[in-house]
């Protein structure tokens with residue numbers, strides 16, 4: 001049941017591929033809370049994924065955009081403002097992809113051209129989205145911009161490979177650009193560091209299912225689900241969190257504060 005937390009707000013949601021995607025759940029919750037949204041994803045995801053189903057269900061538009069292409073992003077930002085008949089209140093960046101992980105390259109034998117693509121898709125795209133939105137003065141005052149990240153930015157998770165550095169870069173962009181957005185128009189920029197979640201991107205990491213169980217035991221509240229993440233995103237887009245900016249916010253059932261969990265030793 002919605003509470004009208006996003007009544008009258010306009011938002012762009014990147015990254016809904018299928019009904020397991022975190023962005024899919026966020027899109028559903030935002031509409032439930034009264035928002036008007038535009039969905040976007042890479043052109044290839046239009047063919048492979050199920051985003052058309054989501055758009056039909058939520059009665060919203062899709063504007064395809066490769067998040068690494070400035071031309072696509074300009075088309076997306078300008079097209080969204082045209083559809084909304086006004087500026088944008090919130091943006092969710094829910095994009096991640098590692099070429100070296102996909103091609104099963106070991107961390108000590110990475111291909112650097114692939115690494116550049118990984119950083120471009122997973123992190124630099126966040127800067128590109130914000131730069132394009134700023135250039136077109138596309139955000140309303142007190143708007144909110146979020147990206148999804150993972151704790152491998154701060155701690156070592158060997159199988160996460162070059163995605164760790166991608167997330168560190170992503171989180172740094174939130175802090176650095178957050179300053180400029182706050183000064184320009186009181187827009188806040190944050191990252192949400194989410195528990196392991198069973199999705200296409202998540203399951204691509206080696207040993208994911210064993211690790212999912214480990215993290216669940218390590219977290220006193222258990223792993224946070226995609227639905228719970230969607231609830232958190234809604235609060236971050238709402239007017240209830242206006243003074244929170246330039247933060248990396250852990251949404252992980254307590255995982256990030258744990259040292260050891262007796263539950264794991266009991267096995």
Ligand SMILES: NC(=O)c1ccc[n+]([C@@H]2O[C@H](COP(=O)([O-])OP(=O)(O)OC[C@H]3O[C@@H](n4cnc5c(N)ncnc54)[C@H](O)[C@@H]3O)[C@@H](O)[C@H]2O)c1
Pocket residue numbers: 014015016017018020021022023041042045065066067068093094095096097121148149150193194195196197198199200201202203
């Ligand atoms: N699943 C997890 O365990 C987990 C944990 C923490 C953070 N995250 C983060 O959550 C975000 C969403 O991932 P997810 O788990 O929902 O998986 P997902 O596979 O459903 O979503 C990833 C999305 O990125 C999109 N994408 C890839 N390349 C793109 C490009 N060039 N332009 C535009 N979009 C592109 C894909 O089409 C897809 O929709 C990612 O940033 C991911 O790193 C996931």
